[in-house]
Amino acid sequence: MLELTSLTKKFGSFTAVDDISMNIRAGDIYGFLGPNGAGKTTTIKMIATLLKPTSGTVLINGIDAHRSPEEAKKYLSYVPDQPFLYEKLSGMEFLLFVSKMYRMGENEAADSIREVSDIFEVRPWLNKRIEDYSQGMRQRLVLAAAMLHKPRLIVIDEPMVGLDPRGAETFKEQVRLVAKNGTAIFMTTHQLSLARDVCSRIGIINTAKLVYEGSIEELSGDGVERLEKRYLELTS
Numbered sequence: 525m526l527e528l529t530s531l532t533k534k535f536g537s538f539t540a541v542d543d544i545s546m547n548i549r550a551g552d553i554y555g556f557l558g559p560n561g562a563g564k565t566t567t568i569k570m571i572a573t574l575l576k577p578t579s580g581t582v583l584i585n586g587i588d589a590h591r592s593p594e595e596a597k598k599y600l601s602y603v604p605d606q607p608f609l610y611e612k613l614s615g616m617e618f619l620l621f622v623s624k625m626y627r628m629g630e631n632e633a634a635d636s637i638r639e640v641s642d643i644f645e646v647r648p649w650l651n652k653r654i655e656d657y658s659q660g661m662r663q664r665l666v667l668a669a670a671m672l673h674k675p676r677l678i679v680i681d682e683p684m685v686g687l688d689p690r691g692a693e694t695f696k697e698q699v700r701l702v703a704k705n706g707t708a709i710f711m712t713t714h715q716l717s718l719a720r721d722v723c724s725r726i727g728i729i730n731t732a733k734l735v736y737e738g739s740i741e742e743l744s745g746d747g748v749e750r751l752e753k754r755y756l757e758l759t760s
Contacts, residue, residue: 525548525549525550525552525584525585525599525676525677525708526546526547526548526571526582526583526584526677526708526710527546527547527548527581527582527583528544528545528546528547528567528571528580528581528582528583529545529580529581529583530543530544530545530579530580530581531543531544531545531567531570531577531579531580531581531582532544532577532578532579532580533563533566533567533570533575533577533578534578539732540563540566540732541563541566541567541570541577541729541732542563542732542733543580543733544563544567544580544729544733544734545580545734546727546734546737548677548708548710548725549708550676550706550707550708551703551704551706551707551708551724552703552708552709552724552725553699553700553703553709553711553722553723553724553725554708554709554710554711554723554724554725554726554727555711555712555713555718555719555722555723555725555726555727555740556568556710556711556712556727556729557712557713557714557716557719557726557727557728557729557755558712558728558729558730558759559730559759562729562730562731562732562759563729563731563732564681564712564729565605565681565712567729568602568604568679568681568710568712570582571584571589571600571602571679571710572600572602572679573589573590573593573596573597576590577590582596584596584597584599584600584676584677585599585676585677587599598626599675599676599677600675600676600677600678600679601669601670601671601673601675601677601678601679602670602678602679602680603666603667603670603678603679603680603681603683604681605681605682605685605712606685607662607663607666609654609662609665609666610654611653611654611655612653612654612655613653613654614650614651614652614653614654615641615646615649615650615651615652615654615657615665616637616650616651618654618665618669619633619637619640619641619650619665619668619669619672620633620637622669622672622673623636623637623672623673626672626673628672628673633672636672636673636674637650637672640668640669640671640672641668643668643671643694643698644664644665644667644668644691644694644698645664645690645691645694646661646664646665646668649661649665658686659685659686660686660687660688660691662686663683663685663686663687663691664687664691664694667680667683667695667698671698671702674707675707676706676707676708677707677708677709677710678702678707678708678709678710678711679710679711680709680710680711680712681711681712682712682713682714683695683711683713683718684713684715684718692718696718696721696722699722700722703724711723716748716751716752716755717748719740719751720740720744720748720751723740724739724740725737725738725739725740726738726739726740726743728755728758728759730758730759735758735759736754736758743755
């Protein structure tokens, strides 16, 4: 579903991402971990076609994302760590706007909006302007919008920002459900407990290079403490 081959990004003489290759399959929940400045967000922006690689390729559902971006993005949802929202729109207007970007029919959009707004418990707020939303409610709305068109690949940068414990648990449950139905999830997080709870596979990047890739069981063994220890060893 997502294949990166020798992906590299340079800014002048600085290499932000150095020759990364990975293959995320349908149904994978892939945790992309690493310290600040390691290259996580740069990698995600290349996947989402917001940055052009210096070299290497990004394939989404077999489509070259940088040669055919519109075609590739039909299968993609991207949630940045600081998502932009149109403050003067209501939640409903924002979700309708997203549905039209993906060329969803009126009935399909209405059914999907009803479904995702119930899942993320934002329906009571849909007629209010986004400027009146709390940070956690904004994050719920963004996650609902990301799942609106039932993408085959969801890329999320720090998904738990602003979520209260209930919202965090809802996110975990929904991620597991969509992965079970064949959607691939690629997410960055600094919360190792989240990676342990939901991820099936882990990649760790440090100083622009992929230093580990494997199953969560191989890395963490029987608990989060071992995961923390191995993570610190690999990123020291």
